[in-house]
Amino acid sequence: MKLKFTIISILLICTLVSPAFGALGEKEYPRFFDEPWDHSPITVYIDDVNTPPHYSHTYRTAIVDATKYWENGGNGKLYYNPDFEIVDNPNADIYVMWVETMEEVTGAADGVAGYCRPEIAAGRFVRASIVLEVGDKRGFSWQQYGNANMEQIAIHEFGHALGLDHSNDKKDIMYPSYEQRENVNPLLLEKTYPIIIAIVLIAIGVLGYLGTGWLRYHNKAKILEDKHFKK
Numbered sequence: 001m002k003l004k005f006t007i008i009s010i011l012l013i014c015t016l017v018s019p020a021f022g023a024l025g026e027k028e029y030p031r032f033f034d035e036p037w038d039h040s041p042i043t044v045y046i047d048d049v050n051t052p053p054h055y056s057h058t059y060r061t062a063i064v065d066a067t068k069y070w071e072n073g074g075n076g077k078l079y080y081n082p083d084f085e086i087v088d089n090p091n092a093d094i095y096v097m098w099v100e101t102m103e104e105v106t107g108a109a110d111g112v113a114g115y116c117r118p119e120i121a122a123g124r125f126v127r128a129s130i131v132l133e134v135g136d137k138r139g140f141s142w143q144q145y146g147n148a149n150m151e152q153i154a155i156h157e158f159g160h161a162l163g164l165d166h167s168n169d170k171k172d173i174m175y176p177s178y179e180q181r182e183n184v185n186p187l188l189l190e191k192t193y194p195i196i197i198a199i200v201l202i203a204i205g206v207l208g209y210l211g212t213g214w215l216r217y218h219n220k221a222k223i224l225e226d227k228h229f230k231k
Contacts, residue, residue, distance in 0.1 A: 030165035036125040041085040045092035052100040066154035116160035
């Protein structure tokens with residue numbers, strides 16, 4: 001009986017103490033501020049006027065999708081639900097712009113695809129600038145970012161604009177490196193799209209013509225067969 005009471009006591013103590021140890025061992029998610037903006041919605045200006053030579057208009061959609069990612073919960077690490085509004089005003093809360101390459105234009109370290117620079121006053125963000133590059137050197141060649149890569153980079157930088165710091169979790173969008181996704185050059189796709197459509201239409205036309213010719217030949221052959229070989 002005494003042994004049974006001792007075991008129950010130990011289990012009870014472990015049950016009460018384990019959450020405390022778990023809380024001590026749990027690391028706080030890295031962030032600059034819990035809630036950096038003192039208003040909502042957070043306005044965003046996308047500068048698609050002052051753009052580098054290899055800018056693609058499809059990148060604007062990547063920015064819009066990045067804001068929707070965080071509005072829909074993001075990586076689950078925010079203490080608040082952000083609401084964005086895309087505006088046509090350069091004095092917006094968040095100003096988004098592009099450069100050809102970060103290393104050459106801003107002097108950033110090799111491998112940096114973008115950065116967010118917030119202006120802080122009284123413990124709050126009053127404005128933030130997000131700068132993104134349109135491509136980077138891969139080996140001996142320069143490659144332009146595809147839309148999926150641009151969206152991933154934009155999501156990461158918007159995470160900073162919402163107060164999050166870099167994460168140590170490689171699966172987290174706030175990890176300071178990312179895996180290359182599809183990298184279809186959007187400008188090349190835009191230029192070749194009419195040609196591709198034309199080729200497809202021509203191919204359909206040729207196949208249709210050949211198919212019609214085969215049907216005519218088949219029908220004529222059947223008529224001749226019925227006329228000369230059937231009794």
